[in-house]
Amino acid sequence: MTEKSFPSPYDQAPAAGAEGWKDLYAYNLVFQQNRREVEEGKFWFCDSQHWPTVTKPFETIGFEFAVSCLGQYNTRHLLIPPANGIEFRIHNGYVFMSPVGVPEAEIAPRVPEFMARAGHYFQNWETLLEQWQGKIRGTIDELGALNFDALPDKVDINDVTSGKGTGPNNDLLAQYDALIALTYRAWQYHFEFLNLGYVAYLDFFSFCKEVFPGIPDQAVAKMVQGVDMELFRPDDELKKLAKLAIELGLTGLFGQTANPEQTLAGIEAAPGGAEWIAAFNDAKDPWFNFTVGNGFYAHDKYWLDHLELPLGYISDYIGRLQAGQTIDRPVAELVVERDRITEEYSELLSPEQLAAFEGKLGLARQVYPYVENHNFYIEHWTMGVFWRKARQLSAMLQEQGFWPDADGMFFLRRDEVREALFDYVTGWAVGAPAIGPSYWPEEVERRRVIVDALQQQRPQPALNTPPAVITEPFTLMLWGITSDQIKNWLGDSDAPEGEFRGMAASSGVAEGPARVISSSDQLSEVREGDILVAPVTAPSWGPIFGKIRATVTDIGGMMSHAAIVCREYGMPAVTGTGTASSQIVTGQWLRVDGNNGTVTIVEGHAHDLSLAGEAVVQLEQALDGPVLEGSHA
Incomplete structure (x- = not known):
């Protein structure tokens, strides 16, 4: 490893009390010792944008399904020329990813395949999207119909006299299998359109960069803003x-x-x-x-x-x-600004260029809403039903003595839950106690202690030696991981003391007191006029966006949820700062420049912790509005 490298996962000890943590996860999710040379040859980044805290064993279903299906659509369905999928591992409880490149020789042959497959979707977008709505709503209905009640003392006599031939134990096992299979199906649907949305925007983005040398990323983003989502x-x-x-x-x-x-x-x-x-x-x-x-x-x-x-x-x-x-x-203001910028740049083009520009822009605007809308249907609605059913199952097995607390099941892998469930139905079938109640309570408690210990240690932002230049488009646009960002992580930034640099994700400049939030449980602490500083934001934080003046996050690119939401709320945002949320303190006075991607701690303002109480409240109330400076094309 060179001096400017991140640690190897093989050289990092877990937090005290978390020894044996690898046993909590499937073999393919952790760095195996016999693969050290292979795994150290790759650059891994921590996806704290989607998985900001330690992932319990059952919760790995989220990134396993999501990232597997993302790769499936890039690699097998669409054959996106420069991008395959993303490998993923758990390290000390956190999710790390490594993009899988496409060999140079394979890129050109994939182009006609991609054009035929993606072209069909782009040409039939509205029809296929309406079909998608029916598919995902049907899947949600199927999930909602699942039920995990305890088994009865005896089979209903009607099931006997009708010649049904099976018992409720068979149905219980089938419903668990359906819970997993339906959720996997939903995640397939998630990426049916999503990557195409990114591709269309990236194509428009690349075209603009080519025909408008020096155009700011913000100007490109503003040309698709103000759409209904x-x-x-x-x-x-x-x-x-x-x-x-x-x-x-x-x-x-x-x-x-x-x-x-x-x-x-x-x-x-x-x-x-x-x-x-x-x-x-x-x-x-x-x-x-x-x-x-x-x-x-x-x-x-x-x-x-x-x-x-x-x-x-x-x-x-x-x-x-x-x-x-x-x-x-x-x-309305966003639309006016969108149309103004679009017109100003359009006037710089030749007739041939203008036709291409209008075609790519039209496509980007058509598909752009899905980039955020899918989030409601999958991450929110589908997963809400999934977790509700999973909690019902966990509580039912708790009542059968499998674990002492209602959330005990989440410390098991999903394959272990199937084993525990089969243990339960077997005990019911043979009329003898299940083995689980004498095995799982102690094991769940052991795992709970390990997970709690893992929570005490923040993950490295990345692992191993980074590439000289980050070129993979999804890594840049979604996660905001650029070569400059990596320099920040390595302490190699030339930023002056008190300044953080990241992605200029939403334009404008604002000043105000920092409000550092590490979880949604702290949202009630946000006051009028605050600058929100967080590792990452969630789309459902929208109700506080009317209060705050600007947003700062540790991770996220131009197409991250935080960036898109801030642009649609018309507020400055700097994403992908790397460490802002761990170094800025609530009450410090910040200047957020969403035009240039900088966050500056302003000395001489109410930034002492002793002033973070009533004095800061009074200061905030005295301010009659954010200091905003609109960006221009």
């Missing part, structure tokens, strides 16, 4: 409900949102309350199938299961509306 519907539904509560005179009934049953009962009993409750119930299905996390963890809270979350956001919107604030996204 279903991912914003959950937040938009909350805003509509807040406005309706004011219209119906119900605003005084949102003081106890931490108790949703009490709040909803009070509203329903009030004059006009029935109308509001009907609107609330209409919004719930499907738009409250929305997680405060990213859908990859069993502990992620979904609005539908925790109604105190949407009710709290509605209450906050009511207060902001009563204070005379505008809570809607500035869609």
